[in-house]
Amino acid sequence: MEHSDPTPDRPHIPVLIGSILAAVGPVSGHWLDGTFGAGGYARALLDAGAQTVTGVDRDPLALDMAAAWAPEYGDRLRLVAGNFSELDQHAGEPLDGIVLDLGVSSMQLDQAARGFSFAKDGPLDMRMAQSGDSAADLVATASEATLADILYHYGEERASRRIARAIVAARETAPITKTLQLAAIISANLPRPKPGQSHPATRSFQAIRIAVNTEFNELIEGLMAAERALKPGGILAVVTFHSLEDRIVKRFFQNRSGNDAQTNRYAPQRPEDTARFTLVTKGAVAPDADEIAANPRARSSKLRVGRRTTAPAGPVDPAALGVPMLPETQSYKSRSAKKGHR
Numbered sequence: 001m002e003h004s005d006p007t008p009d010r011p012h013i014p015v016l017i018g019s020i021l022a023a024v025g026p027v028s029g030h031w032l033d034g035t036f037g038a039g040g041y042a043r044a045l046l047d048a049g050a051q052t053v054t055g056v057d058r059d060p061l062a063l064d065m066a067a068a069w070a071p072e073y074g075d076r077l078r079l080v081a082g083n084f085s086e087l088d089q090h091a092g093e094p095l096d097g098i099v100l101d102l103g104v105s106s107m108q109l110d111q112a113a114r115g116f117s118f119a120k121d122g123p124l125d126m127r128m129a130q131s132g133d134s135a136a137d138l139v140a141t142a143s144e145a146t147l148a149d150i151l152y153h154y155g156e157e158r159a160s161r162r163i164a165r166a167i168v169a170a171r172e173t174a175p176i177t178k179t180l181q182l183a184a185i186i187s188a189n190l191p192r193p194k195p196g197q198s199h200p201a202t203r204s205f206q207a208i209r210i211a212v213n214t215e216f217n218e219l220i221e222g223l224m225a226a227e228r229a230l231k232p233g234g235i236l237a238v239v240t241f242h243s244l245e246d247r248i249v250k251r252f253f254q255n256r257s258g259n260d261a262q263t264n265r266y267a268p269q270r271p272e273d274t275a276r277f278t279l280v281t282k283g284a285v286a287p288d289a290d291e292i293a294a295n296p297r298a299r300s301s302k303l304r305v306g307r308r309t310t311a312p313a314g315p316v317d318p319a320a321l322g323v324p325m326l327p328e329t330q331s332y333k334s335r336s337a338k339k340g341h342r
Contacts, residue, residue, distance in 0.1 A: 014040035014101065015298045019285045020237045021048055023305045029096030032056065032229070034084030034222060037105040039066050045099070046073055054078045056090050058129040059108070083129075085221035088229035097235040098226045102219065102245050104128070104209060106297060116209060118183035118201040124176060126209045135208050139176050144168045146326070153324040154216075154244070155207025162189050163204060206242065219245065220318050223252050227276055230308035236277070237305045244324060246284060246302050251321040253279055253306045276313060277306035 017040065021027065027048040033041045036055035039062075045053050055077065057063060063079050070077050080090045084100060108114050108128070115125030115135060126135040142150070144164045151160035166189045167176065176182050183201040190200040210216065226236045240246040253259075258275040284302035292299050319325070 013295065014044060015295065015301045016239050016285065016287055016291070016303045017041060017044045018291075019287075019303050020099065020239075020305070023280050023285070023303075024097065024235050024237065027097070030054070030091070030093065031097040031099065032087055032091055032095050033099050033101075034087045034226075035099075035101045035105075036062050036066070036079070037101065038062065038107050039069070041099045041101060042077060043069075043073075045097075046076055050076075050097075052076050052078065054080060054091060056080045056082050056084050056087055058083050059105075060130060062105075062107070065107070083218060083222075085218045085225060087222060088225040091229045094231040095229045095234055096231060097237070098230060099237045099239075100222060100226070101239045102215075103241040112179070115179050116205070118179055118186075118199055118205050121178055121180040124179055124182055126205075126212045128213050133212065135182075135212050136175075136177050138208060138212055139167060139182065140171060149326045150211045151204050151207045153207075153326050154210040155203035155205075156244070157203040157207060159190055216244075216248070216318075216323050219248055220316060220321065220323060223249070224313070224316050227256065227308070228313040232308055232310040234308040235280070235305060236308065237303065240302050240304075241300050246304075247322045249304050250284070252316065253277055253304055255316065255320055257306065274311055275309055276311045277308060280305035280307050 020041075021044070027045055027050050029050065030052045031045045031050045032054045033039075033045065034056050036042060036057035037059075039055060042053045042055045053073075053076065055063075055066070057079075058081070060081060063081055066079060070079065082090050087098065104116050109117050112120035112122035113125075115122045124134065124136040124139065127133075138150075139147070144167075147164035147167055148160045151157040151163055157163065163186055166185050167182070170176060170185050176185070183199075183205070186201040186204045187199075193200055223236075223238075230236060238249045240249055256276040257279050259279065281304055284304055286303075287295075287298045287301055
């Protein structure tokens with residue numbers, strides 16, 4: 001997630017890039033920016049000494065916008081249309097480093113036509129790849145129970161049942177096709193926020209966006225792909241923006257570094273050579289006051305960094321990472337998958 005900067009030729013500054021560069025040390029070799037967005041991380045890595053950066057994004061607009069500045073880096077910057085869940089295939093060779101900046105980008109939030117924001121009226125879309133089922137499709141077709149599960153498990157919305165019931169009642173009167181229309185339905189079923197509190201629709205919009213873009217599936221697949229793609233000694237840096245994402249990334253690094261709790265005391269001790277990462281950051285790194293002042297959207301961001309070992313890559317159990325699992329949600333996700341939406 002990036003923010004606007006007044007310099008016209010460098011319109012975006014990536015969140016926590018200073019902390020990433022400080023944790024990594026000298027940058028060299030081939031890096032991959034798996035969530036290219038406006039290109040802020042890719043630029044910073046190239047300027048810091050990376051010989052090559054592969055930028056991957058499933059949003060075609062991100063790659064189109066890069067055409068204005070990408071030529072200044074020549075063949076040092078390679079752009080790929082695709083999902084970061086398949087980044088090992090996009091890399092083409094073992095990597096020296098990978099950066100993942102999760103969630104929706106400022107570029108997407110700021111465009112009302114993309115339908116991500118509850119603060120600007122636009123079509124209820126939220127599709128990062130601009131293909132497959134939209135948020136309007138989900139809101140129009142999901143059952144009340146499924147909507148409630150999505151809001152609760154993906155948005156941690158305690159009023160999920162009340163909101164889901166209101167959505168179903170409203171759509172029986174008229175289709176819900178606009179962002180402010182949905183935001184008004186949600187807000188009408190929650191207490192008015194106190195000064196300093198977030199918008200009442202924040203959690204629900206997050207949940208619906210995650211469902212539309214199958215973001216947790218993407219994240220798990222992306223972390224495993226990063227493990228496969230990195231050279232021994234290669235760096236994986238992940239920036240998250242909400243507690244659910246951060247919990248998954250935290251547990252991934254704990255699990256893959258051998259630092260997760262061994263809940264069964266009778267199970268054999270895991271040999272140390274199964275550790276696929278060593279922890280570069282011992283906990284989450286948060287932005288400092290100066291960065292938050294310059295970019296309020298960075299306030300909730302957290303950075304975790306790991307370094308790849310020589311141990312072979314292996315599968316990950318999503319349940320061990322605390323991935324939110326909906327009780328009976330496969331209907332919507334499987335329908336999206338059949339349409340080629342990831």
